[in-house]
Amino acid sequence: MNSTELLNWYDLHARELPWRVSPAARVAGQLPDPYRIWLSEIMLQQTTVAAVKAYFLKFTAAWPTVVDLAAAEDADVMAAWAGLGYYARARNLLKCARVIVAEHGGQFPANRAALQNLPGIGPYTSAAIAAIAFDHAETVVDGNVERVMARLFDLHAPLPQAKGALTSYAASLTPPARPGDYAQAVMDLGATICTPKSPRCALCPWHDICAARKAGTAAELPKKLPKVKKPTRFGTAYVARRSDGAVLLEQRPERGLLGGMLGWPGSEWRETPLDAIPPIQADWVEAPGEVRHTFTHFHLRLRVMVAQVDAPQTNQTFTAAENFRPADLPTVMRKIWSMAEAET
Known part of the structure; x- marks a missing residue:
């Protein structure tokens, strides 16, 4: 099992996103902007791509660089964030931008460990930035990736207990070449083909090797523990x-x-x-x-x-x-x- 089929699919079907450098542009030498990758990843926490696009464009129009954001008024940033939810993200966004300017000369560190020391950047976000912005072979696991891995390996252990196993599966497939494109490819696959309901298995580049498709269990996965009723x-x-x-x-x-x-x-x-x-x-x-x-x-x-x-x-x-x-x-x-x- 390898990543070649998925990368070939991604080269043809990558989503166009305002923070993304397309596969063709990468080949032509365009590098991702770490600021835009970081901003998008913070916004995408607990939020959908559809909801984030307009906010991302508004933010980058107002504050095109991390230096601009670090100099922004707190009230202006919080106002621009209004409606996006999870407001601690906006507070940490400002803290992080100011640390990057004050302690890193306005440049994002490329090392995952250094990224994770910044305000508001946890294990997932540091891996995503290191992989997508700097092409480091880090394991990037979000909800889309968990679903793809659960189906690919026909894992029936429920989430969240299965997170460790799913991360191990994802790590085993992360290639040394083009890891940034690979990370985005798995997320795109989960978002567009290997969807929560009615996965379109016939269109999947991993159709032939997917264990859950062969077993007829893809639509059931990933398993999840019953939700606790909200008070x-x-x-x-x-x-x-x-x-x-x-x-x-x-x-x-x-x-x-x-x-x-x-x-x-x-x-x-x-x-x-x-x-x-x-x-x-x-x-x-x-x-x-x-x-x-x-x-x-x-x-x-x-x-x-x-x-x-x-x-x-x-x-x-x-x-x-x-x-x-x-x-x-x-x-x-x-x-x-x-x-x-x-x-x-």
């Missing part, structure tokens, strides 16, 4: 507006969910609803219905309280109407705003 948490959000259009926003703590992002004042999110304390004295009116949002580990249900306030009433800092852009808010905060707007 539901409850809370209250407060949307206060002045007659001049200014709104009362707060910056969430750096640590924790939605850390460092702007949002509406409100209660803690608990599995048992708490009595909420409004941020200011006002005639609060509850908007009909509730905001529902799902995070990775829980479902959220929020009451939304709305109030119109007079300018001199509070010493709280309001955000002027001309500086308020709902699109800069995280998705759940945009949902709250939409419900509040419907109430007025």
